[in-house]
Amino acid sequence: MLVAVLALSPFLISLGAVPAAAVDDGTLGIRPELESDFFHINLAPGAAIDANAIVSNHSAEPVTLLNYAVDGQSTPQGAFALAAQADTRTGVGAWVSLGADSITIPANSQLTVPFRLSVPENATPGDYAGGVIIESAAVQGETTSSGGDAALRLDVIQRQGVRIYLTVAGTAVSTLTHGDLGWTRGGESVTFTLPITNTGNTILYPTATLDVSGWIGATATLDFATPESILPGATLDLEATLTPAPFLQAGNAEAALSSEAGDELVGTSFVYAPWWFILVMVLALAALVFGIWRALLFVRRARRAFAQVAVSTSVPAEELAPPS
Structure with missing residues (x-):
């Protein structure tokens, strides 16, 4: 039985895990045409803008990549991430239109990738985030086996993205x-x-x-x-x-x-406190309570015994009267 695993570029998991700069791993890169790190765009509801991303191929061979837009996400740990291609798009990912689903970049060259960002008329004011993704075809890895019928193959997909921060004009609410x-x-x-x-x-x-x-x-x-x-x-x-x-x-x-x-x-x-410490304290308290109860019981019995002795040895009153 063969189990194939897709290993994704680190940029898939969280683009916020790296410094805030254009993404380039030395083989492929993507960045804004006019900014040093990310796209920062301000638009009114119903407005649109045309922009360009620059994709770089530093290898000696041409490369064909998928390109698509997605929404941005905050991870539970507080990092910024770009959503997966299959995730539902409701913001920037849905409002960006690319000219083609794939691009081919010649060896050791750059390619301009134009896109249009169109904000719907009914978009609510505020901040939105998303990005444009470039994704390579899966590179099949070697198949290894640890014994028996199970075998493992590691396939690698490289996925990088450039962020788009969009502010839709209107009243800002920070809560x-x-x-x-x-x-x-x-x-x-x-x-x-x-x-x-x-x-x-x-x-x-x-x-x-x-x-x-x-x-x-x-x-x-x-x-x-x-x-x-x-x-x-x-x-x-x-x-x-x-x-x-x-x-x-x-x-x-x-x-x-x-x-x-x-x-x-x-x-x-x-x-x-450690559970065993609590157990020891509970046992010690129980022993203390038991000891106090036994002591009180002893004192009560002793008083009762003394009272009985005093009654049995007391002298009748007529014997203590003086002779007439």
Whole structure:
């Protein structure tokens, strides 16, 4: 049995994982004609613009590539990514028209790829993101086997893209909502998570810090990992890690969230102990309670015994009266 796996260029997973610059891996590249990094376009609803992307082929052979437009996405970790070709397109990916589905670039040369971006009349104001993708045909790799009937072949597809940032004219609304601040302990660290959602229509660039305080355990100030951005409508998780985690902790954690939408504080209690420590404490408390109960029972029985002895040895009142 043969299992074929497609290995994609790193740019497929997240274009935000690399520095904000035009994409060129030394073999193929794509960039705006008139800008150094990405397309930045401002249009009114119903307006359109013509622009050019430059595709470079640095190899000694001509290459034929698919080219298409897609929407942009914010990953759950806060990176920018371009959607897959099969994903539904509702913004920039749907509004960009390319002259052809594929292009051929001669060896060691560049090719201008024109496109038109047309904003619908009913488009809502705000920021949108997407991009133009170039994609090579799959390169079949070697088949390897680890024994038995299973075999593995690694096929490689190279996929690169140039971002398009579009602002549709109108009223800008910058709002950011958040969920509860949560935490989990794993191994020698504690990970704090703060979910945030961009409920406005502008791209936001949030940052956050975390203050940990307690009467037992750690007191520290941490930085949440800073996302590249969060697109309108996107949700992502900000994370901060306390390492090494204290053996015991009892106190509070407070996150200070800041963005173009404003500043907010989000807090939670922060209490934990190892399970075996809790078990030992419960057993110790049970032993203490049992000991106190036994002591009280002993005292009660002793008092009862003393009272019985006092009654049995008491002298009758007539015997204590003086003789007449």
